[in-house]
Amino acid sequence: MSAKAVRIGIGGPVGSGKTRLIECLLPLIHEAGLKPAVITNDLVTLEDAMRVKASGLIEETLVIGVETGACPHTAIREDPSVNIQAADALERDNSLDLILIESGGDNLAATFSSELVDYWIFVIDCAAGDDIPRKRGLGMLQADLLIVNKVDLAPHVGADLNRIRHDVQVNRPQKATIYTNLRSPEGAWEVFDIIKREALFGCAVH
Numbered sequence: 001m002s003a004k005a006v007r008i009g010i011g012g013p014v015g016s017g018k019t020r021l022i023e024c025l026l027p028l029i030h031e032a033g034l035k036p037a038v039i040t041n042d043l044v045t046l047e048d049a050m051r052v053k054a055s056g057l058i059e060e061t062l063v064i065g066v067e068t069g070a071c072p073h074t075a076i077r078e079d080p081s082v083n084i085q086a087a088d089a090l091e092r093d094n095s096l097d098l099i100l101i102e103s104g105g106d107n108l109a110a111t112f113s114s115e116l117v118d119y120w121i122f123v124i125d126c127a128a129g130d131d132i133p134r135k136r137g138l139g140m141l142q143a144d145l146l147i148v149n150k151v152d153l154a155p156h157v158g159a160d161l162n163r164i165r166h167d168v169q170v171n172r173p174q175k176a177t178i179y180t181n182l183r184s185p186e187g188a189w190e191v192f193d194i195i196k197r198e199a200l201f202g203c204a205v206h
């Protein structure tokens with residue numbers, strides 16, 4: 001690994017499964033002999049940070065919660081300084097291989113600053129509407145890796161996965177997309193394979 005930890009952003013609408021993805025990835029990261037840290041961005045609570053700490057999946061000192069106030073998008077896009085400081089502090093005190101930076105948002109336009117992350121993942125919930133890829137949100141278009149999550153729920157809510165696959169293929173033909181069911185931890189295996197290939201052991205992305 002390089003001396004600097006790889007910083008990976010995980011964004012996406014509220015409830016799409018970002019924290020669940022982190023919970024599924026942490027054991028895989030540890031099994032691979034890598035040392036992770038986690039930063040979460042919440043509006044006015046530290047709920048996601050507390051959830052990750054309480055999971056027992058990572059040392060509590062390696063999890064930092066950033067309270068973003070009214071606007072999580074600013075904290076990861078226009079003025080990511082608070083997150084950069086948190087990542088720098090984690091790296092100063094620990095020998096890390098990667099830092100996962102989670103930020104929720106209520107829309108599809110939340111993108112990560114390239115000053116903050118080396119690689120970023122956008123998670124959408126296919127049960128929230130099979131027209132999401134067609135709406136061409138910035139997160140969906142620009143993320144290095146798109147995760148279409150909760151495929152297990154699609155048949156129950158009438159979401160057409162074929163339509164989603166078609167729209168994703170049209171809108172991001174060159175970039176990776178994975179369809180996941182993160183209720184089961186195996187759902188994250190392919191995600192971690194791509195992270196290893198594209199972010200950790202591949203060439204620098206940005």
Ligand SMILES: Nc1nc2c(ncn2[C@@H]2O[C@H](COP(=O)(O)OP(=O)(O)OP(=O)(O)O)[C@@H](O)[C@H]2O)c(=O)[nH]1
Pocket residue numbers: 012013014015016017018019020021048103104105149150151152153180181182183
């Ligand atoms: N059925 C199903 N449920 C899922 C899946 N992934 C996550 N969930 C559930 O969806 C809910 C929301 O998941 P979270 O991981 O908390 O979502 P989040 O994106 O971190 O939410 P915020 O932090 O509030 O933005 C939880 O109850 C998860 O257990 C999935 O693939 N299938």
